[in-house]
Amino acid sequence: MFGIVDCNNFYASCERVFNPKLNNKPIVVLSNNDGCVIARSNEAKEIGIKMGEPAFKISFLIEKYDIKIFSTNFALYGDMSKRVMNIIADSMSKIEVYSIDEAFIDLSHIDIENIKDKMKYLRIRILQETGIPVSIGIGKTKTLAKISNHISKKELICKGIFMINNNNIDRVLKKIDVGKVWGVGLRTEAFLKYYSIKTAFDLKESNHRWMKKNNSINGERIIKELRGIICYPLDSYSKDKKSICTSRTFGDMVTSLDDLNSSIAMYTARCAEKLRLQNSSAMLAHIFISTNPFRNDLSQYRNSRTINFPVATNDTSEMLSYISKALKYIYKDGYYYKRAGVVVSGIIPSSQVQCNIFDSLDRLKSHHIMKTVDCINNKMGRDFVRYASQGYFRKWRLKQESLSPSYTTNWNHLLKININSREI
């Protein structure tokens, strides 16, 4: 059996842990630049606020229902996620961290009769030690566990835990819309419904060869998983990333090459840091810039360029030298830029980098420099040591008007509690 542990309304729950006044109040967490809704508390969902909705379109609801708004605070969410995952890893033999708020677990070594009790205990422990409420779904495959998890959140009677077994499987799947099945997106949902496959049960009973022919091997796998045949085993070891992307939409529009260059330089530095963190180097970098596609009144321009490094690298300065040149090549004067980004790919372990006989760079030296820079920045804070091209005045910085403190990762943001008034 597989289990999936999923944090309830994760970002909203993180905000509540250190601000209990928010309990039972509608909360919404916004994307970067306070743009779109990316998380909602149950109260906000009940009001009818949709996922992904632009904040400016719901301003009247925010006022009417006194909804509390938060800018994304990834320092906080990332740290809270780590705490939850550590507890799961400590309680279970095998865990696959699937996303910031979800983990699959292996339950095959536990007797079926005992699974629910064990999960009940795990839920209580996570809530007690982190303040984050979770729901747990259980099934013979990951796909079935995901469906169980969906039910455990919807049906209050489940108290956060649900298991699909041989006795209830058909009855349960008949009530699940096919679009809710893990791996079935909008396109596949429309395709299946066209052929009158409306529920998860219909999909389970349909022909897997037909599905493979008309969709892909993944379509066939979903059907088999619904039948209890494991196609997606637990991946417990963490894998190196195959591509790494850093991109942002700017708070204000940017026009000058200098400003655009400093933003691209910053994203390059981030990508290089992420590469070094997993001891990898990249053979390719792809940069892109674009204007704001929502502004019909302004002329639009977007362009991108791919760079092949002569030798795979994770050296910020080397990457910057190539990337700045590429940016000059695609930059056009007279446009209002709104977004830019850097993607590195062709990622290999640094120990396997193929040297170039004409290489003039002292790579051992640059390795030591990068190591020292990372070490200083880890201790003193991000970008304490930086490249000049990253700049100091960020015209393109994010808009984050409702940012909560980083309670658990910044000494200056520690909670202060007034014992006398019993207030935070």
Next chain:
DNA sequence: TCTGGGGTCCTAGGACCC
């Protein structure tokens, strides 16, 4: 005024090899 960010996997088709 105003619309996020970061990933993975699969497939078809082209280029190339013997």
Next chain:
DNA sequence: TCTGGGGTCCTAGGACCC
């Protein structure tokens, strides 16, 4: 009249996930 067979690798684009 008549033009093989069997592969690999790479890339762009699509679909999906959170």
